[in-house]
Amino acid sequence: MTSPGFAKYAWVVAALPIASAGLTLFFGKRTPGRGWIYGVLTVGAGFVLSLLVLWHFVQGGGVYASSVDWFRVGPLRFEIGQYVDGLTAVMLIVVTTVSLCVHVYSIGYMHGDQRFTWFYVVLSIFTFAMLTVVVSDNLFQLLVGWEIMGICSYLLIGHWWEEHVNSSAAIKAFITTKTGDVPFLFGIFVLVVATGTTNIHQIGELVGAGDLSRGVVSAAALLLFGGAIGKSAQFPLHVWLPDAMQGPTPVSALIHAATMVAAGVYLVGRLFEVFVHADPWVLQVVGIVGGITALGAALLGLVQDDIKRVLAYSTISQLAYMVSLMSAGPAGRNAAFFHLFTHAFFKALLFLGSGAVIHAVHSNNMSEMGGLRKPMPITFWTFVIGSAALAGIPPLAGFWSKDELLASASKGHEVVFVVLLLTALVTAFYTTRMVMLTFFGEYRGHGHPHEAPASMTGPLVALAAGTVGVGFLGASFAHAVFFKWVFFEEPEAIRFVPWVAALSTGAALLGVLVGVAVYGRARERDPMLAMGPFTTLLVRKYFMDDLYMKGIVLPVRDKVSAFVYWTNQNVLDGIVNGAARLARWFSRGVNGFDRTVVDGAVNGVAQTAGFTGGLLRYLQSGNVQRYAALLFAGVVVLAVIFTRV
Amino acid sequence: MIRLPLVLFFSAVLFSAGVYGVLARRNAVLVLMSIELMLNAVNVNLIAFSQALHDLTGQAFALFVIAVAAAEVGIGLAIVILIYRNRETINIDEVNLLKW
Amino acid sequence: MSAQEYAFVVLALVGTVAAFRLVTARNVVHAALYLVVTLAMVGGVYLILAAEFVAWVQILIYVGAIVILFLFGLMLTKAPIGREALDNQQRGIALLVGLGVLAGLVFLIQNAFHWSDPKIQPIHVTTGALGESLFRQYVLPFEAVSFLLLAALIGAIVLSRKDERS
Numbered sequence: 001m002t003s004p005g006f007a008k009y010a011w012v013v014a015a016l017p018i019a020s021a022g023l024t025l026f027f028g029k030r031t032p033g034r035g036w037i038y039g040v041l042t043v044g045a046g047f048v049l050s051l052l053v054l055w056h057f058v059q060g061g062g063v064y065a066s067s068v069d070w071f072r073v074g075p076l077r078f079e080i081g082q083y084v085d086g087l088t089a090v091m092l093i094v095v096t097t098v099s100l101c102v103h104v105y106s107i108g109y110m111h112g113d114q115r116f117t118w119f120y121v122v123l124s125i126f127t128f129a130m131l132t133v134v135v136s137d138n139l140f141q142l143l144v145g146w147e148i149m150g151i152c153s154y155l156l157i158g159h160w161w162e163e164h165v166n167s168s169a170a171i172k173a174f175i176t177t178k179t180g181d182v183p184f185l186f187g188i189f190v191l192v193v194a195t196g197t198t199n200i201h202q203i204g205e206l207v208g209a210g211d212l213s214r215g216v217v218s219a220a221a222l223l224l225f226g227g228a229i230g231k232s233a234q235f236p237l238h239v240w241l242p243d244a245m246q247g248p249t250p251v252s253a254l255i256h257a258a259t260m261v262a263a264g265v266y267l268v269g270r271l272f273e274v275f276v277h278a279d280p281w282v283l284q285v286v287g288i289v290g291g292i293t294a295l296g297a298a299l300l301g302l303v304q305d306d307i308k309r310v311l312a313y314s315t316i317s318q319l320a321y322m323v324s325l326m327s328a329g330p331a332g333r334n335a336a337f338f339h340l341f342t343h344a345f346f347k348a349l350l351f352l353g354s355g356a357v358i359h360a361v362h363s364n365n366m367s368e369m370g371g372l373r374k375p376m377p378i379t380f381w382t383f384v385i386g387s388a389a390l391a392g393i394p395p396l397a398g399f400w401s402k403d404e405l406l407a408s409a410s411k412g413h414e415v416v417f418v419v420l421l422l423t424a425l426v427t428a429f430y431t432t433r434m435v436m437l438t439f440f441g442e443y444r445g446h447g448h449p450h451e452a453p454a455s456m457t458g459p460l461v462a463l464a465a466g467t468v469g470v471g472f473l474g475a476s477f478a479h480a481v482f483f484k485w486v487f488f489e490e491p492e493a494i495r496f497v498p499w500v501a502a503l504s505t506g507a508a509l510l511g512v513l514v515g516v517a518v519y520g521r522a523r524e525r526d527p528m529l530a531m532g533p534f535t536t537l538l539v540r541k542y543f544m545d546d547l548y549m550k551g552i553v554l555p556v557r558d559k560v561s562a563f564v565y566w567t568n569q570n571v572l573d574g575i576v577n578g579a580a581r582l583a584r585w586f587s588r589g590v591n592g593f594d595r596t597v598v599d600g601a602v603n604g605v606a607q608t609a610g611f612t613g614g615l616l617r618y619l620q621s622g623n624v625q626r627y628a629a630l631l632f633a634g635v636v637v638l639a640v641i642f643t644r645v
Numbered sequence: 646m647i648r649l650p651l652v653l654f655f656s657a658v659l660f661s662a663g664v665y666g667v668l669a670r671r672n673a674v675l676v677l678m679s680i681e682l683m684l685n686a687v688n689v690n691l692i693a694f695s696q697a698l699h700d701l702t703g704q705a706f707a708l709f710v711i712a713v714a715a716a717e718v719g720i721g722l723a724i725v726i727l728i729y730r731n732r733e734t735i736n737i738d739e740v741n742l743l744k745w
Numbered sequence: 746m747s748a749q750e751y752a753f754v755v756l757a758l759v760g761t762v763a764a765f766r767l768v769t770a771r772n773v774v775h776a777a778l779y780l781v782v783t784l785a786m787v788g789g790v791y792l793i794l795a796a797e798f799v800a801w802v803q804i805l806i807y808v809g810a811i812v813i814l815f816l817f818g819l820m821l822t823k824a825p826i827g828r829e830a831l832d833n834q835q836r837g838i839a840l841l842v843g844l845g846v847l848a849g850l851v852f853l854i855q856n857a858f859h860w861s862d863p864k865i866q867p868i869h870v871t872t873g874a875l876g877e878s879l880f881r882q883y884v885l886p887f888e889a890v891s892f893l894l895l896a897a898l899i900g901a902i903v904l905s906r907k908d909e910r911s
Contacts, residue, residue: 622741625676626835629668632842636849643853646747647793647865650858655757655790657854659764659783661847666768668839672825674818675773678780681811682764685787688803692796696867701878704870707799708879711806712890716897718811722818723904729822738834 005056006049007064010084013046013053013092014131021124028117035117036107039124043100046131050092057086065137065201075196083137083201087337091134091266094344097466098258099127101459105352106250108455109359119159123254126152130259134266138198139188142267146184146231149260150177156255157247169246176240180230184267187223190216191274204273218278224271225286232264232319235293239545241316245308245364249355252308257315257351258344265322265340272333275326283327290324291419293317296542298426302433303538306364307354310434311347314390317423318343324416342470346389346396349463353383356452356460357438361445366437368445375449378457380439382464387435389467391428392508394501396471425507432515440520652693659686673725673735677718684714749867753793760786773824777815784808795867798875 020042028035067081082088103123110116129152132145151174158170192198194216195206207217228234233241244256255261268275268286275283294317301313318339325336356379357372358364373380389396443449451457540546621627659682666679688707695703729735763782770776784807791800879887 617745620743620745622744623738623835624740625668625670625737625839629835629838629842632664632668632846636842636845640849640852643856647750647753647867648860649863649865650854650860651750651753651757652790652794652865653854653858654851655753655761657847657850658761659787660850661843662761662764662768664846665839665843668842669836670768672773674815674822674824675776677818678776678815679768681780681807682767682783685784685807688799689787689790692791692794692799693865696794696796697863697865699868701870701875702883704796704799704875705878705883706886707796708802708875709883709886709890711799711802713893715806715811716894718814719897719901720904722814723901725818726821727904735822 005059005061006052007056007061007084007089008066009049010053010064010088010092010135011082013049013096014082014128014135016042016046016049017124017128017131021121021128024117024121024124028120033107035120036103039103039120039127040100040107042124043096043103043127046127047093047096047100050089050096053084054089054093057089067137067199076192076198078140078198079138080141081137081199082135084135087269088135090337090341092131094262094341095127095130095134095259098254098344098348098463099123099130101348101352101463102250102254105253105355105456105459106248108453109250109355110248115159119156119248122152122155126156126255126260130263133263137200139192139200139203140198142200142270143185143188146227146263147181149255149263150174150181150231153177153244153255153260156251157244159248159251160246166246169240169243173240173244176237177230180227180237182226183223184227184230187220187225187227190220190223194220200270204271207273207277210277212277214277214279217274218282221271221275221278221282222285224267224274225282225289228264228268228323229289230264231267232261232323233316234264234289234320234323235296236544238293238297238316239541239548242309242312242541245306245312249308249351249358252312253348253351253355256312257347261315261319262322262340262344265319265326265336268323268326269333269337272326272330276330283329287324287327287416290320290322290327291416293320294324294423295419295426298423298430300538300541301430302426303535305367307357307366307369307434307438308351308364310366310430311350311354314350314427314430315347317427318347318390321420321423324420328416338473341473342389342467345463345470346386346467349382349386349460349467350390352456352460352463353379353386356456357383357449359452359456360449361447363445366434369438369443370441370445371439371443372449373439376451378460379452382457382460383439384435385464385467387431389471391431391512392424392504393512394505396468421503421507424504425511428508428511429515432512433519436515436519649693649697653690656686656689656693659683659689671736671738673728673737674722676737677721677725680721681714681718684710749793753790756786756789756793760790773819774816777812777819780815781808781812784812793867794865795869798870798872 017039020038023038024035028038031037063083063085065081065083067079070078070080072078103120106119106123110119113119126149129145129148133142133149136142136145154170154174157173158167161167161170188198191203194212195203197203197206206212230237241256241261245252247256275286297313297316297320301310301317304310304313322336322339322343325332325339328335356376357369360372360376360379361369363369385396452460537543663679663681663683663686666682667676670676670679688710691703691707691710693703695701695707725735728740732740734740760783763779763786767776767779767783770779784803788800788803788808791797791803
């Protein structure tokens with residue numbers, strides 16, 4: 001095997017944030033600047049190390065895996081280990097880049113926050129968890145990182161928990177993703193029991209060799225996909241992501257755009273052997289879920305006033321793109337990962353940009369924005385770059401990755417292709433709507449907007465540069481080097497299908513034009529909100545929140561918990577009280593027995609002894625001669641007896 | 646030529662008289678005297694058997710008994726005098742603090 | 746009955762009577778004097794039985810010292826002089842026990858020996874031989890008795906000391 005180079009240090013990237021978490025926790029409050037320096041330095045070092053790891057694969061290096069045994073349960077080995085291939089290197093870049101940008105951005109955005117230091121601690125813990133998921137070589141370690149991410153998401157969404165809205169959103173996010181985690185856990189169980197190992201690579205080999213029955217593999221695939229649905233906010237568990245926007249904008253950028261929500265997609269892609277060898281209808285389910293979510297979420301993005309919600313629905317829609325592409329086989333998988341890579345950059349850029357805007361106008365609502373391109377030029381131009389990438393305008397990143405997606409879908413998955421094409425149209429439309437409402441027209445608010453500080457615009461520029469650059473990694477004329485690093489079983493040569501590219505570009509441009517036309521001039525009311533029942537359907541989010549609330553949450557909270565309470569008070573407490581009463585009655589009996597019989601016996605013995613003593617004491621006359629008399633009499637008797645006998 | 650049983654009978658009589666005296670007398674000194682009587686009876690017995698069996702042991706032990714008796718009388722009278730000092734009486738009936 | 750026997754019987758009778766009077770006398774000094782007679786008679790019996798050394802030790806110590814001790818004791822405890830009842834309440838029991846002891850002893854004697862056998866042939870024992878046996882075979886009891894006498898001596902002094910502290 002060739003020298004592993006820097007690949008064997010991939011785990012260091014994951015371990016570094018633990019140090020910063022600890023340092024920030026213990027020393028953060030005393031450090032000047034209240035502790036951001038630890039996070040920035042460690043993630044920065046991790047970023048550099050990730051580049052070195054990627055360099056190993058750029059040079060054509062091979063996969064590196066290593067592990068240490070943690071403990072054994074019977075024949076099952078639990079280990080801590082890393083599996084470093086091209087995908088891992090790419091994911092490391094994504095996570096460290098976005099995390100670094102968010103760390104730097106938060107210096108300005110969270111300035112003066114009362115829990116500034118704690119924010120950075122949880123950011124570090126989250127970064128550690130996501131990196132663990134990415135480098136782990138076994139399902140158990142992946143699950144550990146997965147769950148830690150869930151906790152950090154809860155903590156960060158509810159960062160300003162004093163407001164009830166924020167804490168409710170955090171709980172909603174946690175419980176909804178948890179609902180997806182249950183099938184995920186069972187999926188892990190099925191796989192581990194069926195294959196006897198937790199190591200992902202070994203599971204892949206066993207499944208690929210056909211050792212497991214199809215039914216088991218399908219069941220495992222579906223269950224694992226449940227976890228992806230929850231974490232990546234796909235239909236029907238997508239309801240938490242828009243509400244998660246209650247958290248600070250840097251959190252939205254890091255967790256709910258670039259990394260955590262991508263973990264679901266990453267999971268499917270990592271365990272792709274399982275999905276490929278399952279029954280074909282499993283992948284069809286994946287595609288259907290992705291397709292529904294993509295179009296549905298894109299439509300929902302049309303009626304949002306809150307700029308972050310637009311971006312949230314956009315994220316759901318883009319993730320659905322990736323998910324539905326997984327259903328298109330190995331080519332789709334690789335394309336999905338490429339889109340994940342590029343999406344991380346421009347979505348984080350858009351979120352951080354929106355954060356700058358929110359910071360300037362002190363409001364999330366686009367109805368209070370407008371004409372911000374003059375006071376905030378840097379924000380404006382970087383935001384435009386990100387939006388263009390999202391809409392899929394060439395030659396930016398979004399174009400290349402979307403093109404890949406559609407190219408893969410076009411072969412034999414026509415329904416998916418059509419849906420995704422439509423979604424591209426809607427995507428371009430709502431993106432343009434967002435840009436027009438925010439940066440063009442007249443300012444509708446009441447404040448004095450100004451450009452963001454350098455700590456916030458710096459990351460914006462960096463991400464914009466990344467957005468422009470990374471797209472080319474998958475472009476055909478740049479030899480599509482990305483697919484040399486990320487592949488399934490074999491590197492694939494990439495195809496550039498011209499008519500697909502033309503269609504996707506056309507859809508994007510159409511959407512942009514419609515958007516400019518509709519929102520180009522100032523209007524009294526947003527036209528999207530004037531479409532009658534269609535608007536109502538969208539505004540009420542297809543009535544899904546109502547369905548969940550009335551159908552699940554309230555019945556459980558009221559009826560079920562009331563029943564449980566009644567059972568507890570009457571049945572359980574009744575049993576306990578009854579046992580207590582029985583014990584008391586019994587103890588009374590024992591007490592009576594003790595007093596009359598036992599004490600009576602003891603007292604009786606004592607009284608008998610006393611009585612006998614009372615009688616015997618008359619022997620004690622005190623008269624020595626009396627004693628002597630008795631003594632002599634006894635001696636005489638004894639003497640006679642002994643000599644006679 | 647003395648008949649041994651006669652001597653033994655004499656010893657027995659003396660001893661019984663001593664027993665009666667120990668049990669029946671009120672004065673502590675008289676009780677001590679009765680005890681001496683008993684000891685003498687024992688001595689007679691020892692000497693008689695010593696001569697009957699031609700063994701010196703009896704006479705030797707008779708001497709020991711006399712010595713012990715002397716010691717005992719000394720101590721006994723010391724105690725009696727102490728009791729007299731504390732109680733102004735040496736009637737044994739009246740020394741009965743151990744009475745119930 | 747030989748001459749020795751006659752002499753013995755005479756001495757024994759006097760001794761017996763004196764003993765009875767000792768335990769029934771109403772005057773303590775009379776009782777002490779009866780004790781003297783009894784002890785002297787016993788000494789005489791020893792002489793008849795050819796135990797001279799013991800006889801003279803008896804006279805010396807018993808009659809000479811112990812009776813004097815008794816008389817001193819009587820004097821120091823203000824013995825009641827005069828005719829008073831000197832017997833306590835359990836005269837009856839005492840008589841019974843005494844008679845019982847006598848009966849028992851007589852029975853034992855009669856069981857072991859007949860009234861006629863055996864006959865003692867007293868042998869003249871020299872004092873020297875007696876002394877030698879004391880210091881040879883019976884040296885341990887001798888030493889023990891020495892300790893006893895020492896203890897008695899010290900004890901008597903300690904007991905009769907006037908307690909200055911209290």
